[in-house]
Amino acid sequence: MKTPTPIAEITGTGRFLPDNIVTNDDLAEKLDTSDEWIHSRTGISERRIAPDGMFTAHLGAEAAKAAMTEAGVEPGEVDILIVSTATPDRWLPSTACDIQAVLGCKNAVAFDLMAACTGHIYALSMAEGYIAAGRAEVALVVAAEKMSAIVDWSDRTTAVLFGDGGGAAVLRPCNGSGRGILSSHLQSDGNLADLLYRPGGGAIDPVSQSVLDEGRHLMRMHGREIFKNAVRSMAEACDIAMNKAGLTANDIDLLVPHQANIRIIEATAKYAGIPMDKVFVNVEKYGNMSSATVPVAFDEAREQGRVVPGSNVLTVAFGAGLTWGAMALRM
Numbered sequence: 001m002k003t004p005t006p007i008a009e010i011t012g013t014g015r016f017l018p019d020n021i022v023t024n025d026d027l028a029e030k031l032d033t034s035d036e037w038i039h040s041r042t043g044i045s046e047r048r049i050a051p052d053g054m055f056t057a058h059l060g061a062e063a064a065k066a067a068m069t070e071a072g073v074e075p076g077e078v079d080i081l082i083v084s085t086a087t088p089d090r091w092l093p094s095t096a097c098d099i100q101a102v103l104g105c106k107n108a109v110a111f112d113l114m115a116a117c118t119g120h121i122y123a124l125s126m127a128e129g130y131i132a133a134g135r136a137e138v139a140l141v142v143a144a145e146k147m148s149a150i151v152d153w154s155d156r157t158t159a160v161l162f163g164d165g166g167g168a169a170v171l172r173p174c175n176g177s178g179r180g181i182l183s184s185h186l187q188s189d190g191n192l193a194d195l196l197y198r199p200g201g202g203a204i205d206p207v208s209q210s211v212l213d214e215g216r217h218l219m220r221m222h223g224r225e226i227f228k229n230a231v232r233s234m235a236e237a238c239d240i241a242m243n244k245a246g247l248t249a250n251d252i253d254l255l256v257p258h259q260a261n262i263r264i265i266e267a268t269a270k271y272a273g274i275p276m277d278k279v280f281v282n283v284e285k286y287g288n289m290s291s292a293t294v295p296v297a298f299d300e301a302r303e304q305g306r307v308v309p310g311s312n313v314l315t316v317a318f319g320a321g322l323t324w325g326a327m328a329l330r331m
């Protein structure tokens with residue numbers, strides 16, 4: 001397939017991580033676990049945990065400021081602000097509206113997008129569509145996750161996996177630059193919702209003393225099933241996105257995968273035919289920050305010079321829903 005002409009390009013990226021580091025050994029003091037178990041099964045050594053008083057909107061707004069500074073965009077120029085989050089600060093209004101107020105993006109349409117760990121790729125694709133329709137000149141795409149607020153800290157099977165952080169990207173029409181989003185493939189399967197979910201606290205089972213006592217407002221996960229589905233779905237999404245972009249695995253300069261588990265990353269890269277020296281990995285430092293992992297990794301990869309003008313980048317993610325997706329970009 002011929003490489004398509006991109007419509008929207010990323011002109012700035014940013015990230016924000018809380019300073020507070022929690023190591024595997026710190027967790028082993030409170031849970032029946034060990035650094036050896038966590039690191040050998042997941043590749044994670046430590047994660048950032050937001051202190052009391054630092055909320056999802058703060059994580060997202062700080063990442064957004066960095067992306068806007070790089071892109072040279074003033075708050076009033078933002079036409080659309082999409083925030084992917086599985087950890088909104090409140091049920092009403094959206095975290096996007098809170099971030100809009102913090103940033104002063106008074107001309108933007110602002111809303112949250114819920115696609116769990118795949119949220120940033122979904123949001124980039126929605127922003128691209130809005131730009132393609134001629135409705136926006138500047139799109140701000142933010143991923144912000146305070147996973148520590150929905151983790152059951154007494155459950156060793158999930159508590160060791162997650163961390164807090166924010167990432168962001170500014171998207172603009174590429175006006176013939178040849179750089180930008182080449183293709184994307186998004187998918188979801190609601191039949192597998194119960195593999196990773198929060199049973200209570202929503203409209204079905206509103207917050208009550210029994211929800212709180214039984215921890216039904218916290219995350220529950222079937223780890224093995226998630227693992228199998230993640231590898232299969234991400235590998236397939238990579239193939240489809242590369243195919244739509246007219247690229248083969250040999251053309252990819254860097255794969256920026258969702259950072260949930262080093263074994264999932266290695267298996268996905270293997271199936272996609274991309275060697276590990278062309279795969280960006282930072283799961284060791286941050287754990288799984290849900291939708292924030294992809295933009296944080298992307299921003300670090302650019303900072304480290306692993307993404308340069310002309311690079312072909314493939315990004316891929318998988319999460320609750322189930323949702324998954326991949327996107328090919330020329331930088």
Ligand code: ACO
Nearest residue numbers: 033037041117156157160223224226227230260261318319
């Ligand atoms: N410390 C010590 N032992 C543990 C821990 C822990 N933190 N967690 C589980 N165990 C024990 C289990 O209780 C079990 O013990 P048992 O054999 O006595 O019953 C044993 O370790 C093996 O448990 P499994 O769940 O079979 O371990 P597995 O090898 O599957 O690894 C893991 C678990 C790391 C969660 C893996 O399944 C995984 O990574 N799944 C993907 C989950 C994920 O990344 N979810 C994030 C959201 S979706 C996404 O982002 C892709």
